[in-house]
Amino acid sequence: MVAATTSETWDAAWTLTMRAHRKRLTDNISDSYPTLGRFRKAGVMEVETGGKEIQEDLMYGLGSSEWFDGFDVLSTNAVDGITAAFYQFRYNATSVVISDTEDAESRKAGSTKLITAKSKQAMTKSFDTVNSAIFGSQSGKSMLGLQDICAESTGTTLGGISQSTNTWWDNKREDFNASYTSFLTKSGDQYEGTLRMGAMWNECSEGNDKPDLILASFTHYGNYEAIFEGTGMTRFVESGKRAGPNFGLGAEGDVTFRGAPVIADRDCTTDNMYFLNTKYLKLKVQGGKNFAKTPFREPSNQLARVAFVVFGAQLVTNNRRRQGVLYDLA
Template structure:
């Protein structure tokens, strides 16, 4: 299969993506996608449309004989797409430069080093794990905290605070609202309650990404579970690892992986078939025009796109903080 990355850096970028759990899963499943076709599209602050799973219009339904039906003057809007802003990033080995997201650097004899690519992927992975999309005056991408919020927010251009948009809300388990922080003895029981909200027949999360504290609790729970139950159905400590370089632990058949970029007190229950990393074709890890006071302008690496989701209601967050 041909890589979506620039040919001369495909091997490097693939290796870098494979060092981060969610990026590795999305790349392996083909959910890292190119979008957009030409540079002028960036000039108008474009949005990435994402077809979504949505609720039925409440103004329609079944009836029998003479029966009053809803014909409100404020009909329920049927939403067919979420819209994600295109977020732009730049990375360079040299600090203190101004970047213009709309001008490409003319060819010169300078070359971007591998360190610039490494830095860019690290920044993207960090923001996917930690960004709620509001940082740096809204320039940061919409990461997992935006997708899987602990309280209703605006995500994908859809206001999840509105009751009519409740279908678009992710599932959440908040320790402070359920008796306090989980322990190694209770974490699996709490995970069970969250997971039940995310299962639809055979469709369920396929990846759990946990921060340091929650992952440590999960590891400690393995000993508790295997001591108390000879054949523990919730755990499989010998699960085959599908992502290279990651320790193969699982919970109810779902891979559980540690990610240092995730809040230490959180774990994200992800159904990754609904999640995509969309990259603009003309910002697919390419050189960007820079302005500096140095006689020779150095190159900077550019990237544009966003993390998108077509089924936010099938994603979950476990929040073990009590503050």
């Protein structure tokens, strides 16, 4: 016997009001937003109160220091060595629209509240948009992304500072495909993928300053896992070992590389892997615009109510050379 079906076209109001059902709304469309989630949990998101721009003060040079004896003449030359990067806030709005007829039809006893469902729908879309923007590049009125901060090419300008004339203001980069075959190709007893991960790690490190978060697509996250699964060994975060320097960025069960959690994100460019030091990377959020919901208002010529989920922020860095990207991974 053929399964019973209905031929109704379901819109939001009908879905939430007709027939007996559990009071839940299950997301079947958006990507997860692991990177934004980790940023929020680990303090990478910082709230700023007011201001049109974000100023990050930078030190790029040191003064003179010399050994002397007795009445030696000492240098009094002034050394600048201090400047600032400036970033503008960017704003995103996601609408919540409910007509009077939808509102009336959704008042059936036991139905999911339409306003609750629509608000969740808008909030999910807002999270999804911001997480995607983190991995993108600035375009139009969007915020900066990792493709801007960890640029694949030289000579870029970020925060009003040109890397062409300020070599200290450049991220680390490596074109994997230019010299290597594939992530899982062996070079002696080692894999090309992990060899280049180690090289990029070292490039981004100095002393105790090391990457504390690695972001990858599911393709190369899977390749990294496959290397250890093939040997019967995996490096991961245990529940009893989460109080280290990366606490908050890592979660129990995360695969790690040299102590830093490796996170897969569907929004990450397929052939990129980012090595981040979140000590110098922040998602600055405008106070009062942290996924804030505006009051509902009625248009003058419609029987409906409109509200918005508003997010104002900018992705910034104050030490670009501590951030890196492996790109064109194969």
